[in-house]
Amino acid sequence: MNDMKKINIQYIFLLSFLVLVAVSFSSCKKMLVEKFIPSRMFTPTSVSVSGGDTSVTISWPASLNAPTKGVTYTVEINTDSSFRAAPALSITVNATSVTITDDTLQDNQRYFARVKANSSNASSSYWMVDTVAFTLIGVQIFHPLQSSDIIDNAVRLTWTPTPDVSEILFTAANGDTTRVAISDSVNMAGQLIVYGLQSGTRYTAQILAKHKSKGKLTFTTLAPVTGANxxxxxxxxxxxxxxxxxxxxxxxxxxxxxxxxxxxxxxxxxxxxxxxxxxxxxxxxxxxxxxxxxxxxxxxxxxxxxxxxxxxxxxxxxxxxxxxxxxxxxxxxxxxxxxxxxxxxxxxxxxxxxxxxxxxxxxxxxxxxxxxxxxxxxxxxxxxxxxxxxxxxxxxxxxxxxxxxxxxxxxxxxxxxxxxxxxxxxxxxxxxxxxxxxxxxxxxxxxxxxxxxxxxxxxxxxxxxxxxxxxxxxxxxxxxxxxxxxxxxxxxxxxxxxxxxxxxxxxxxxxxxxxxxxxxxxxxxxxxx
Missing domain, CATH: 2.160.20 (Pectate Lyase C-like)
Incomplete structure (x- = not known):
């Protein structure tokens, strides 16, 4: 019985010694640490916009983790803030800004933009965290409406005569649309009374030149004056x-x-x-x-x-x-x-x-x-x-x-x-x-x-x-x-x-x-x- 106890004690000491040697050996080796590589080429995450009438300039900081040469940037513009829809525009440039006009995008439409850096030397590229929203206001050739310009079934519109003006699009609150053609002589006069509107109805009037918006007004027609009194x-x-x-x-x-x-x-x-x-x-x-x-x-x-x-x-x-x-x-x-x-x-x-x-x-x-x-x-x-x-x-x-x-x-x-x-x-x-x-x-x-x-x-x-x-x-x-x-x-x-x-x-x-x-x-x- 004593011999068995002695053998067990020796076994425990031997096992402890082997563990100690293993730990000591391990602590003497230099630990290899994997080099950290940022998962994105962008470190700054700020996209900014300026302008907003008929053009907008989108700018961003240069990529800090990509080579100074050979870097391009992809700008995606979407009407969907989640960018799940097909982009309205996607372009690649080699600068840190791009200017986009209403020749490419629609006026009075809310857009969202995001940017990513591309490099032939980088294994991957990622969209910047920031996105920005903007709306192109467009040209406004309509003159402001006065109260005397609106009655129950008609509106009097005036504008600055502008080349290629061809029609005015009326959109009622329920989505119904009416198009009124504008002749060259009416365009030069810069004034038109449009009858046939519904009383008590909110309308948006948009004046177009070659299908491009040149101005927009919103108004509500008056209620007719009727009654026994x-x-x-x-x-x-x-x-x-x-x-x-x-x-x-x-x-x-x-x-x-x-x-x-x-x-x-x-x-x-x-x-x-x-x-x-x-x-x-x-x-x-x-x-x-x-x-x-x-x-x-x-x-x-x-x-x-x-x-x-x-x-x-x-x-x-x-x-x-x-x-x-x-x-x-x-x-x-x-x-x-x-x-x-x-x-x-x-x-x-x-x-x-x-x-x-x-x-x-x-x-x-x-x-x-x-x-x-x-x-x-x-x-x-x-x-x-x-x-x-x-x-x-x-x-x-x-x-x-x-x-x-x-x-x-x-x-x-x-x-x-x-x-x-x-x-x-x-x-x-x-x-x-x-x-x-x-x-x-x-x-x-x-x-x-x-x-x-x-x-x-x-x-x-x-x-x-x-x-x-x-x-x-x-x-x-x-x-x-x-x-x-x-x-x-x-x-x-x-x-x-x-x-x-x-x-x-x-x-x-x-x-x-x-x-x-x-x-x-x-x-x-x-x-x-």
Whole structure:
């Protein structure tokens, strides 16, 4: 038994010795490590693009792990971000950038690009991790659409005459398409009215030259004006008093349609006492004209008064609307209107104690020549300090040649919101752009341009330095000078109004300075570059 135990111990010692020798021998040998070779030829993984109108340049860093010579790069462009679809384009170049135009790719199509390096000395090549997306915007020869260019069944398109223009493709929201051929003579005229569209439908119009896009616009046709409440005066001609005589006979809630190109006379003041809409019928002729020997007035509780698509002409009237009777109007809207003539006083005035307009909306209007000689604000609520306009919303409009924009005395109001509007030839005789005793808590000016002040030695900006006004992307020309209480928060434009606008003294505020930072985003959109 002892002999067996001794043999086992000797065996264990022998086995341990052999293991120790093996480990020692192994530790004396130099370990062979396989050389690491990057699996990709690219170490940087950044692809970038520049351009984007009619061409795009795709660039990337040079391969760091390939020979300096003999390296080419494959650029693949696909409409599928996963690159599973067949490529729209695949090209091989020996540079680190490539420029691709809309002769090869479609405009307004989102593409994805990726790059890999190729080398005859490399065993393999791999796509870079980064991919980039881009869209070619293409040429835009269409001119911007105005609200007057769109009706229920037609659109008026204008463009810059361009060689080879051959057709316009209309695509409805449901995918239906209509092609309209463009003759050489129509192309040179640069204008076409297209009828036969569906009402209340969103369309995309694309103008083509040799099947290549030269511009695209999106618009929605209007809904037709129909219903039992529509009073259609368009068939009545040679009676300039027909509107004046009809208004008192129609029920509340009526929509009165006027014939385009006709003039409707108001020989005396007319008191509106019901909800009513007065508008030109749909079409492309000049709007109907309201010729005012005296102003509109109002009386009673009225839900809505709306003037739309009209020319409002003074034939002796000092006001457009001068409210002198107890009145509470929920919403007063002036839309797509222009004024004609000289008005010595206000555009809209409340002068009866307790009168209220809850919401005043002015949109897409051109309003000029109010109160300059007689020192009346364009929008004015006084009435022994007890009349008010609670919310004022001004959008997409132009105002020029006026004494003061807004004045409200000793009342508490809710908001002023002014956006995408142009103002010029304004403020004299100590007038204010804004004159409030107590300013509303919500006061916003967005995407606006203020031009020349009529009298820089006697023009004031705002009647309270404590008013909190939020100003965004809005500009003042160098000749917009307030002698006291200036408006703040505007970006200063170094030139004058005459250097910024085409002909401001004649009411043309088209932006002519291509270096102006707000040329595409500020002021009334109809004048933008």
């Amino acid at each position: 529509v009073i259609d005066l368009r068939s009545i001609s040679n009676d300039p008093l027909v509107l004046f005589d009809t208004l008192s006979q129609i029920p509340s809630g009526s929509i009165v349609l006027l014939a385009r190109g006709q003039t409707y006379d108001f020989p005396s003041s007319y008191v509106i006492d019901k909800t009513v809409t007065i508008q030109s019928g749909l079409g492309f002729l000049s709007p109907a004209v309201l010729s005012l020997a005296n102003n509109f007035d109002a009386s009673g509780n009225i839900d809505s008064i709306r003037f739309s698509d009209l020319a409002i002409a003074s034939a002796g009237s000092n006001y457009f609307m001068n409210v002198s009777q107890p009145t509470n109007i929920t919403t007063l809207s002036v839309v797509n209107c222009t004024t004609q003539g000289n008005y010595s006083n206000s555009f809209i005035r409340l002068k009866e104690k307790g009168d209220l307009i809850s919401n005043l909306n002015i949109n897409n209007c051109i309003i000029d020549s109010f109160g300059v000689g007689s020192k009346y604000s364009l929008i004015y609520a006084n009435a022994s300090s007890a009349a008010s306009i609670a919310n004022i919303n001004i959008t997409n409009s132009t105002f020029y040649y006026f004494y003061s924009l807004i004045r409200q005395d000793k009342v508490t109001t809710s908001s002023i919101n002014i956006s995408n509007s142009t103002f010029d030839n304004m403020i004299n005789q100590g007038g204010y752009f804004f004159q409030y005793t107590t300013f509303p808590t919500s006061f916003n000016i967005t995407n606006c341009i203020l031009g020349n002040t009529l009298d820089p030695t006697n023009a004031q900006g705002i009647s309270s330095s404590s008013a909190t006004v939020s100003v965004y992307n809005s500009y003042m020309t160098s000749d917009c000078v307030f002698s006291a209480n200036p408006l703040t928060g505007f970006t200063n434009y170094s030139g004058t109004a005459s250097q910024l606008f085409r002909n401001p003294n004649q009411g043309d505020f088209t932006i002519i300075d291509n270096s102006f930072a707000g040329k595409n985003s500020s002021g009334d959109p109809r004048w933008r570059n």
